[in-house]
Amino acid sequence: MRLLWKLLRRHVSMAQLLGFFLANWIGLTIILLSAQFYYDVRPLFGESDSFFKKQYLVISKPVNTLGSLLGSKGTFSSGDIQAIEEQPFTKSVGAFSSSLYDVSMSAGMFGTNMNIQTEMFFESVPDGYIDIDLSEWKYLPGSKIIPIILPKNYLNLYNFGFAQSRNLPRLSEGVLSMLSLKIYISGSGKRDVFEGRIVGFSNRLNTILVPDAFMTWANDYYAAGRKKEPSRLIVEVTNPADEAIVKYMDAHRYEVEGDDLESGKTAWFLKIIVGIVFFVGFVITLLSFYILMLSIFLILQKNTGKIQNLMLIGYSPRKVALPYQLLVLFLNILVSILAVTVVWNVHLAYVEEIRQIYPSFGNGSLLPIFVILLILFVFISLFNIFVIHKKVKRIWNGNL
Amino acid sequence: METIRLIDTLPRVFDGQPEIKSDVWNREIAFQRGKTYLVEAASGTGKSSLCSFIYGYRNDYNGDICFDDVNIRQISLNGWLKIRKENISFLFQDLRLFNELTAWENVEIKNALTRFKTQEEIERLFDRMQLADKRHCLVGKLSYGQQQRVAFIRALCQPYDFILLDEPVSHLDEENAHIMADILQEEAVGKGAGILVTSIGKHLSLNYSEIVRL
Secondary structure, rough: HHHHHHOOOOOOOOHHHHHHHHHHHHHHHHHHHHHHHHHHHHHHOOOOOOOEEOOEEEEEEOOOOOOOOOOHOOOOOOHHHHHOOOOOOEEEEEEEEEOOOEEEEEOOOOOOOOOEEEEOEEOOOOOHHOOOOOOOOOOOOOOEEEEEEEEHHHHHHHHHHHHHHHHOOOOOHHOOOOEEEEEEEEEEEEEEEEEEEEEEEOOOOOOOOOOHHHHHHHHHHHHOOOOOOEEEEEEEOOOOOHHHHHHHHHOOOOOEEHHHHHHHHHHHHHHHHHHHHHHHHHHHHHHHHHHHHHHHHHHHOOOOOHHHHHHHOOOOOOHHHHHHHHHHHEEEEHHHHHHHHHHHHHHHHHHHHHHHOOOOOOOOOOHHHHHHHHHHHHHHHHHHHHHHHHHHHHHHHHHH | EEEEEEEEEHHHOOOOOOOOOOOOOOEEEEEEEOOEEEOOOOOOOOOHHHHHHHOOOOEEEEEEEEEOEEEEEHHHEEEEHHHHHHHHHOOOOOOOOOOEEEHHHHHHHHHHHHHHOOOHHHHHHHHOOOHHHHOOEEHHHHHHHHHHHHHHHHOOOOOOEEEEOOOOOOOOOHHHHHHHHHHHHHHHHHHEEEEEEEEEOOOOOOOOOEEEEO
């Protein structure tokens, strides 16, 4: 093998191999980096709300100046609700109930003197529409603990607005769930203190949700005798992409609250951009692959006489091809290791950046790039090996 | 392998030439293992073609060549590789040495494949062929006569039923030609192998069983 290599390494051009090496390194790094980045960042956009099932739409009536002046209530009458229930796309309709009593809340944080007190309100939807462990999402009359789902926006407001300007630590969802909230409820001449426990955050609903059981009990207790029509409905549909829904909502001038639209667009652009970058990486890799093959062909061409002689003294095409195949394999392994190293370091760097904005952003894993790398490596290396063998065999055949 | 049989064999380049006076072409002839043949030929009568047909790296001939009962056109790539390692050894007229390697390495690259001779045996062959001091010289730097001797040693580094020597002594002096003949006598005749020597004038002095005119 040593002698064989001594013989066959003639005409191996370092410049060509270096060219291949750099091009392949760059190409592979771009491919892997774009894949890794996409895999890492996608959850930030495509994030579906874990508390509401996909097939739910929230609809409301628009608030406009004229309506406000004329005192239009903007609520859904039982007739409206029945009409929606009768639509073919509807599976079920639930109404949002709002609190008919006064709610205020104060939040204190461990180790700080910070105390926020604010007037607020509650809403609830039937439990069936909430996709959360029901053991956490319940209220027994008499209990002083209220489970709450907050809009994600509130957390963002705090993290990007308040905390940023006051040099306070950013909070993750997990930390916030440990926050103690004092809730004061008054109405009908009664006033009580409750403890609020945040069980989750929602992207889809800009409201503070409490369990339906609590709402029913509290409305009876603090606001006996008062009634209010719902201003928002939650509709379970068979297929949210159904055109009939859009037509119906437009015809009745109902507004559909969507969280998916904007992030959906962003995710789409992300996909396009990553796709373009991935493609560029792929083209570079392909070109580098081409350089390598040309280089190897050139070496084989220049060494044809020697290869012929080797086969005449009994060396098989397989044995003759082996040194070149090992060379290519070695280069491929080296390039792969270097590419993964670069990608991993870049990944660590941008994860740090992203975490400035999204504190709960995970570390991610290298799994996706390893899978892609493995596929590329196996495919490219096998192809290299096959092509070299074929080329050497052709020299044998030219011999006959 | 016991016989190499040629049946109406003729190089295609000779196609259409009216009268070919030859003991080999366009006839049936068999070379037997254990016998020594001298193939005498004038230049251009297809001497090297004959060797390359038998060694399987050219097949531009009419008629058939058989090893025992096997037509060599049927032999696969792996079959030829095995034959070149175990059944037929060939001292090429153009030697086909590797100029980038030393004399020793040129022999070693063959022996690494067959593991037929020990280092000591190869050393002894170098000594006898008066190449002891040239062992580590690049082959390209040696004279043609010296290269011929290196190629000869390489040809001995494998088992064989037949050994083909294409003008083995063309550039050797009398003394070295004798040494080569002696070694061949010991190595090949002793093993009962068949020997085919071609020549256009200068003969390797062996006890030929048959002299064939090409």
